[in-house]
Amino acid sequence: MLENRRFVIIGFFAIVGIIYLLRLFYLQVLDESYSIVSSSNSIKRVIEIPFRGQIYDRKGKLIVYNTPVYDLLVTPYKARVDDTLRFCRVLGIERRDFDSLMAVASAYSRAKPSIFLRQLSKEDFASIQDIMVDYSGFEFAKSSLRTYTAPTLANTLGYVSEITKTQLEKQEEPYYRQSDYIGQSGIEKIYEQELRGKRGTKFVMQNVNGVYKGPWKGGELDTMAVAGENLYSGIDLDVQQYADSLMVNKVGSVVAIDPKDGQIIAMVSAPTYDPKILASRYFSKNYAALARNPYKPLINRPIMASYRPGSTFKLIQALIGLDEGVITPNTGFSHAGAPVGCHNHPGTGTVALGVMHSCNPYFYNVFRRMIYNNDIKNTFKASAAGLDEWHDRVSKFGIGQRLGIDLPSEYRGNLPDKKYYDRFYGEYRWKFSNIYSLSIGEGELLITPLKMANVAAIIANKGYYYTPHIIHSIGDKHRTNPEYLVRHETDVRPEHFGPVIEGMIGAVEGGTARRSRVEGINIAGKTGTSQNKKGDDSSIFIAFAPVEDPKIAIAVFVENAGAGGSAAAPIATLVIEKYLTGKITNKGLEESMLKANLMNKVVLTGQQKAALKDTATVKSSDVIKKPLLPKKQ
Known part of the structure; x- marks a missing residue:
């Protein structure tokens, strides 16, 4: 027994010794890392x-x-x-x-x-x-x-x-x-x-x-x-530069989307700057100069700036109203009894005419019917129940939420519901008279330009959209993000889009956007005017084209530029023509938009004006102040 134990102990130590010898052989002969460390004076990693x-x-x-x-x-x-x-x-x-x-x-x-x-x-x-x-x-x-x-x-x-x-x-x-x-x-x-x-x-x-x-x-x-x-992006570099040029000396955004797949064609945030100035060794100095600029060129306005959508929101109201059955394509309303004013136009006997003339009383009545489900009683409970149902329908258009674009800091916006007004006014302390401004895209509604470009894409597709995205594929194998292949439904039936699109075509051909027609291209569009607390209203226009086979959906926002037909619509239609045909036929309109300087309409505080004077020009360029047209090939 004692003899056997002795052999076990000797065997154990022999095994340990062999392990140590093998480890030493590995470290000295096979493993190079220790050799590298010991030679650190002559060998550098x-x-x-x-x-x-x-x-x-x-x-x-x-x-x-x-x-x-x-x-x-x-x-x-x-x-x-x-x-x-x-x-x-x-x-x-x-x-x-x-x-x-x-x-x-x-x-x-x-x-x-x-x-x-x-x-x-x-x-x-x-x-x-x-x-x-x-x-x-x-x-x-x-x-x-x-x-x-x-x-x-x-x-x-x-x-x-x-x-x-x-x-x-x-x-x-x-x-x-x-x-x-x-x-x-x-x-x-x-x-x-x-x-x-x-x-x-x-x-x-x-x-x-x-x-x-x-x-x-x-x-x-x-x-x-x-x-x-x-x-690999969906950006069209020539169209992007052209849109940049149209937005020089203006504050706002241009967002163009391919409605068939959600790829972003162009995305302008104005004023902008030359990206190379933040890629130089003078990064800190240049970034500080841009950060001090009161026009805020570092803000990515297409996804971060918030606006009231104005009359462009009437398109959503019409579509939901038709789908809910509170109106038909031939429903008409008079202006009598509506607390909102209207433009000087003929009667609005159909949905298409309501869209074409952007009739405020018309959409006041549409919204009122939706909130009360055609049972017009001005009570809190009816308003609350109807508002939440309306909120759920509108949210399917991407309003009040992040769309999920592949850019950081996308703004959610605001789509009010019952809880929102309960917090604001107190429970059971508000009614329809407190919320009717939502009917014409005002009040507490807040959206981004990207969202309204996406609404144009939804209407172009007659009811659905793909998540807007900049990058469509990655690497040599062109991998795609499966999330961008998912079709998002609004649950509005396709047949209800016809009257709305008819009205949008009418707005371009003879309505609020008639200045911006393009020969040979059938455009469906809608102007909007977003109210501001300070300064002039902001100009908005959304559109898609060609109507028969949509290839581009677009939203243009120009701050403090007035009515939608004054600045936003001309810029949008010029970009549409550039993308679809590669040329511009209305040279007069192009020249007027390139030369238009609307920066002075943006209201600045005294402190901001002082900052503007104090903002030194950065090394390469600061805010881009002259047209940057794409070079001719």
């Missing part, structure tokens, strides 16, 4: 930053690409600069900049390299590369600069900038490091994981002075950086 994915328009034209640049890094404890003034002259910086940059690098780490100067061009790098050998502690790293083929889509594309301390701390996986760039807004933020690619690693040999001596072990341990995936 270099992280290869991949190019971000490129972004294309619907015709395959590049919108965003990358330009190779170089970053200058410093390791403070190794840094030796005997002649600081000469060093500053070489880099083209001031002495105070040098002191500031060194202080920031030292605060980060004295032993680790960090960014000293970003985005040196190939020419700058070539001119100073040999000179920098004299300054130990400094090294170059390859990088890239986001570059744009046209000064457009600034808010939609977004920008990349250095990752913040908070973002570093909150990252779920340890991918990003100090000084890395990350998408901060727009498409760059939403598609960060697809765009960023995968890092590579190289091991290089260097002498005691840090001079490169070639790859270590012939590069057999290196891993290649993998570029980010390309994104």
Whole structure:
């Protein structure tokens, strides 16, 4: 028994010894990592930053690409600069900049390299590369600069900038490091994981002075950086630039959608700026200048600005009224007894005429019938029950909710219901007389331009829509987001769209938007005038075309421009013609819209006016102030 135990103990220690020997063999012979660490004085690990994915328009034209640049890094404890003034002259910086940059690098780490100067061009790098050998502690790293083929889509594309301390701390996986760039807004933020690619690693040999001596072990341990995936958008770059030009010296939005699939054709937020100014080493200075501008060019108005929809909302009222059966296509109303005024037009004996002439009393009566379900009794309970049912029907048009576009910070808007008015007035303390302004798209209703462009797409499709989106496919295999293939129904039967579309055609041919007819294109449209507490009303127009086979649905908002037919409708129809035909026939209308300056109609406070004077012009450009027509090919 004792003899057997002795063999067990000897066997146990023998096994442990063999395990240790095998582990030692692996570490010394097979595993290269310890060899790399022990050779850290002569072998350097270099992280290869991949190019971000490129972004294309619907015709395959590049919108965003990358330009190779170089970053200058410093390791403070190794840094030796005997002649600081000469060093500053070489880099083209001031002495105070040098002191500031060194202080920031030292605060980060004295032993680790960090960014000293970003985005040196190939020419700058070539001119100073040999000179920098004299300054130990400094090294170059390859990088890239986001570059744009046209000064457009600034808010939609977004920008990349250095990752913040908070973002570093909150990252779920340890991918990003100090000084890395990350998408901060727009498409760059939403598609960060697809765009960023995968890092590579190289091991290089260097002498005691840090001079490169070639790859270590012939590069057999290196891993290649993998570029980010390309994104393919529905944007038509030529149409986008044209729409930008029409919105110069105006405040507002243009949103154009392909109703067949929800792809965004153009998205203008005005005033805008050249996106390259936030892709330069002067990011902080340029961003601050844009942030101080009182016209707020950093706000992405198509998805963030909120307006009352005005008369464009009457289209939804008509469709729901027809579907609920409270009116028929031939229902007419007089102006008598309505607390809302109307335009000087003939009688409104049908739904189509009500839409064509944008008759306020007509839609007051339609809304009243819906709320009371044709039983006209001005009681709270009837108003509350009818309002909630109306709210549920309207919400199916995407009103009062986020549509889910692939952009951050989409505004929900406001679609009031019983609970909303209970909070505002108190329970059982409101009735129809408090809410009738909803009938003509005023009151507490708030929408975004994107939502109204989507309403135009719904009417073009006779009852459904696809989630509006900028990017339709990703990568070489053109992967699509399955959410963008889902058809969203409004539950309004297709036959009810005929009278409404007839009225929209009438509005363009001989009604409130007759100034904006286009020869050869059958357009269905509706003007709107959104009331403002300060300044003139805002001009709104939504439309789709051609009626017989819709290819574009559009919404245009121009702040403080007055009636919908004055500015929004002409801009919308010019964009429609440009997209469908590639040319413009009404040169007089085009010229008047290109020249129109409506910025002075926007009401600014005294503080905002002072800020406008104080806002310095940024390095490349500030707010775009002149037409940027696409170049002729």
